[in-house]
Amino acid sequence: MPKNPLTEPVANLRLDPSPRGLDIFLSGRLDSHGVALVWDQATKAARDARHEVSIDLSGVDYLDGAGAALLTRLALHARENQARFTMQGLAPDFQAMVDMYDMDALDADSERKDECSGLITGTGRLAAETWSNMRDLVAFVGEASYALFSALLHPGRVRWKDVITTCEKAGFNALPIIALMGFLIGLIMAFQSAIPLQRFGADIYVADFLGIALSRELGPLITAILLTGRSGSAFAAEIGTMKVNEEVNALITMGLNPVRFLAVPRVLGAVLVTPVLTVFFNLFALVGGALVIRSFGYPVTTYLAHVQNSTHTGDVLGGLFKAMVFAVLVAGIGCQRGLNTAKGASAVGESTTSSVVSGLVLITVSDGIMAVIFYALGI
Amino acid sequence: MLEPTPISSMNNETVIKVDNLTAAYGDFVVMENVSFEVNQGEVFVILGGSGCGKSTLLKHLIGLKDPAQGTILILDDDMGAASTEERNAILRRIGVMYQSSALFGSMSLIENVILPMEEFTNLPMEAMDIIARLKLSLVGLTGFEHHLPAELSGGMQKRAAIARAMALDPSILFLDEPSAGLDPVTSAGLDQLILSLRDSLGITFVIVTHELDSIYTIADRVIMLDRRAKTIIAQGAPKVLRDTSDNPWVRQFFQREPE
Ligand SMILES: Nc1ncnc2c1ncn2[C@@H]1O[C@H](COP(=O)(O)OP(=O)(O)OP(=O)(O)O)[C@@H](O)[C@H]1O
Ligand SMILES: [Mg+2]
Numbered sequence: 123m124p125k126n127p128l129t130e131p132v133a134n135l136r137l138d139p140s141p142r143g144l145d146i147f148l149s150g151r152l153d154s155h156g157v158a159l160v161w162d163q164a165t166k167a168a169r170d171a172r173h174e175v176s177i178d179l180s181g182v183d184y185l186d187g188a189g190a191a192l193l194t195r196l197a198l199h200a201r202e203n204q205a206r207f208t209m210q211g212l213a214p215d216f217q218a219m220v221d222m223y224d225m226d227a228l229d230a231d232s233e234r235k236d237e238c239s240g241l242i243t244g245t246g247r248l249a250a251e252t253w254s255n256m257r258d259l260v261a262f263v264g265e266a267s268y269a270l271f272s273a274l275l276h277p278g279r280v281r282w283k284d285v286i287t288t289c290e291k292a293g294f295n296a297l298p299i300i301a302l303m304g305f306l307i308g309l310i311m312a313f314q315s316a317i318p319l320q321r322f323g324a325d326i327y328v329a330d331f332l333g334i335a336l337s338r339e340l341g342p343l344i345t346a347i348l349l350t351g352r353s354g355s356a357f358a359a360e361i362g363t364m365k366v367n368e369e370v371n372a373l374i375t376m377g378l379n380p381v382r383f384l385a386v387p388r389v390l391g392a393v394l395v396t397p398v399l400t401v402f403f404n405l406f407a408l409v410g411g412a413l414v415i416r417s418f419g420y421p422v423t424t425y426l427a428h429v430q431n432s433t434h435t436g437d438v439l440g441g442l443f444k445a446m447v448f449a450v451l452v453a454g455i456g457c458q459r460g461l462n463t464a465k466g467a468s469a470v471g472e473s474t475t476s477s478v479v480s481g482l483v484l485i486t487v488s489d490g491i492m493a494v495i496f497y498a499l500g501i
Numbered sequence: 502m503l504e505p506t507p508i509s510s511m512n513n514e515t516v517i518k519v520d521n522l523t524a525a526y527g528d529f530v531v532m533e534n535v536s537f538e539v540n541q542g543e544v545f546v547i548l549g550g551s552g553c554g555k556s557t558l559l560k561h562l563i564g565l566k567d568p569a570q571g572t573i574l575i576l577d578d579d580m581g582a583a584s585t586e587e588r589n590a591i592l593r594r595i596g597v598m599y600q601s602s603a604l605f606g607s608m609s610l611i612e613n614v615i616l617p618m619e620e621f622t623n624l625p626m627e628a629m630d631i632i633a634r635l636k637l638s639l640v641g642l643t644g645f646e647h648h649l650p651a652e653l654s655g656g657m658q659k660r661a662a663i664a665r666a667m668a669l670d671p672s673i674l675f676l677d678e679p680s681a682g683l684d685p686v687t688s689a690g691l692d693q694l695i696l697s698l699r700d701s702l703g704i705t706f707v708i709v710t711h712e713l714d715s716i717y718t719i720a721d722r723v724i725m726l727d728r729r730a731k732t733i734i735a736q737g738a739p740k741v742l743r744d745t746s747d748n749p750w751v752r753q754f755f756q757r758e759p760e
C-alpha cells in the first residue's frame with residue numbers, strides 16, 4: 123500500500139454503464155499497487171457487462187505486468203459474455219508491452235489443477251504408492267542381500283575406506299551421546315525401581331534387574347534407536363542428495379552398482395560398530411546404576427556380584443546379535459529410502475523422515491519376532 | 502560507441518555504480534579496483550574466462566555478498582550501508598536468475614512465479630494467477646504451469662527462472678548464464694525476449710554469458726574480467742572491442758583461440 127495516496131500516484135477507475143454496454147476509464151499507475159486497488163471492482167463490472175466493453179486508457183502513465191493482467195482479465199470476461207471488447211488511448215510503449223503478452227495462452231488451460239483430491243482418489247493413490255513402495259523394498263532387500271553375501275565372499279571388492287568412514291561417523295562420533303544416554307538411563311532406571319523395592323528390603327536386586335534388562339533388551343534397543351536418528355537419517359539424506367544431483371545415475375553409467383557402492387559399505391560399517399556401541403551403552407548404564415546402589419549404602423562389589431550372577435553369557439550374546447540385526451535393518455532402510463528419493467529438495471526431507479519412521483517400526487517389529495524366537499529356543 | 506543507442510538509454514541515467522570494488526573470499530582476492538557504471542535501459546554484459554569472478558561480481562551487485570572494499574550503488578542506494586528495510590525495497594526492484602536456476606523444487610512453476618507476488622503485493626489470487634501465466638507464456642512455457650521443476654528439461658528450468666525473476670516487473674534483471682544449455686533456436690529466442698523487454702519495459706539487464714553470437718546481438722556494452730589481472734581488462738561495445746582491442750587476451754576471447 124502506498125503510504126501517502128496524495129503524493130503517490132495510484133490507479134483510478136471510473137465505470138460508466140450504459141444500455142449498449144460498459145465504458146471503463148482507467149488512469150494513473152497500473153502497477154501492482156494500483157491494480158490491487160481496482161481489480162475487484164473492475165473485473166466484477168466486466169463480468170456483468172453485455173454487448174460492448176470499451177476501455178479508455180488515455181490517462182495511464184505507467185503500466186506493467188499487473189496492468190497487463192488486468193486488461194487480459196477484462197478482455198476474457200468480455201469474450202465469455204460474447205461482448206465486443208475495445209481498448210484505446212494506451213501510449214505506444216505500453217501498448218507494445220501489452221501486445222507482448224499472449225492473452226490466448228490463458229484460454230488453453232485456465233483451470234487451476236484441483237489440488238485437494240477426493241477421498242477415493244486419495245485412497246487409491248495411497249494404495250498404489252504403498253504397493254510400489256513395497257515392491258521397491260523387496261527388490262532392495264534382494265539386491266542388498268546378494269551384494270552383502272558377495273561382499274563376504276570377495277572381501278577384496280568391498281570399499282573398505284567407505285566402511286571405515288561409516289564406522290567413524292556412525293560409531294566413534296556417537297560415543298559421547300551413547301555414553302550420556304547410557305549413564306542417565308541406568309541411573310534413572312535404578313533409582314525408579316530401587317524405591318519400591320526398598321520397601322521390601324530388596325533394593326539390591328535392582329542390580330539383577332539392570333543386568334538382565336540392559337543386556338537382553340534396553341542396550342540393543344536404545345542403541346538402535348540412536349543409530350536410526352543419527353545415522354539412518356544421515357544415510358538417507360546423503361544418498362538422497364546424491365540421487366537428486368544425478369550422482370547416482372553417474373554411478374550407474376560408470377557401470378557401478380549403487381547398492382554395492384553406496385549401501386553395502388554403510389550397512390557393513392553399521393553392523394560392525396553397533397555391538398561395540400551396545401557394550402558401551404551397557405557399561406555406562408551399569409555405572410549409573412552403581413551410583414544409585416552405592417547411595418543406598420551397598421558396596422560396589424556386592425552390586426557387581428549380583429550383576430554377574432544374574433546375567434548369563436547367553437543374554438549378552440543374544441543382545442549383541444539383536445543389535446546387529448537392528449543395525450542391518452536401520453542402515454538398510456536408510457540407504458533404501460535414499461536411493462528411492464524422488465526429485466527435488468523436499469524429496470530428500472521426505473526420504474529422511476521415512477527412513478527414521480520405518481527404521482523405528484522395523485526395530486520394534488523385529489524385536490518382537492526375536493523375543494518369540496529366543497523364547498522358543500530357550501535362550 | 503558505434504552501435505546505435507536505444508532510445509530508452511538516451512537519458513543515460515545511472516542505475517548501477519560500482520566504485521573501486523575489491524571482492525574476496527577470506528584472504529583470497531578475486532578482483533580489485535573494479536569500477537564501472539550501468540545505465541538505465543542498457544544491456545550490460547559481463548565477460549571473462551571460467552573462474553574469473555563473474556558470478557562473484559553478480560553476488561556483490563545483488564547484495565548477497567558485501568564488498569571487501571569499495572562501494573556499490575544500486576538505484577542510488579548503497580547496499581552495504583542500507584538498513585534491512587531499504588535493502589528489501591531495492592531487492593524488490595531487481596530480479597535475479599541464478600546460474601543453477603534455483604527454482605523451488607517443491608512448488609509447481611506457477612507457484613514459483615506467484616511466490617514473490619504473494620509476499621510483496623496486495624493483488625488478489627486471480628490477478629497473480631494471470632500475471633504468472635502471462636510471464637510463463639512470455640518464456641514459452643504455456644501448458645507447463647503445474648509441472649514441478651524436476652519434471653522439466655534444463656533449458657525449460659532456465660526459462661522458468663527468468664519468468665520468476667520477472668514476477669515483480671523489476672527495473673533491473675540479473676541473469677547468470679541464461680543461455681548455457683539452451684539450443685541455438687531457444688537461445689536466439691531468449692535474445693529477442695531480452696531486447697523486447699528492454700525496449701518496451703525499459704528493463705536494464707546485467708548478463709553473464711559466454712555466447713559470442715548472443716553478445717553481438719544484445720550487448721550495448723561489455724566488461725571483460727580476467728583471472729590473472731584480477732580486474733577489468735576491457736570495456737566497451739563488443740564489436741569495437743573485437744575489432745580494435747590490442748589486448749591479446751581480449752582478442753583471444755573474441756576470436757575463440759585456445760591459450
Ligand atoms: N564460496 C566460495 N568460497 C571461496 N572461493 C570461491 C567461492 N566461490 C567462488 N570462489 C572462487 O572465486 C573465483 C571466481 O569464482 P566465480 O564463481 O565468480 O567464477 P565465474 O567467473 O562465475 O566462473 P564460471 O564462468 O565458471 O561460472 C574462483 O577462483 C573460485 O574458486
Ligand atoms: Mg559463474
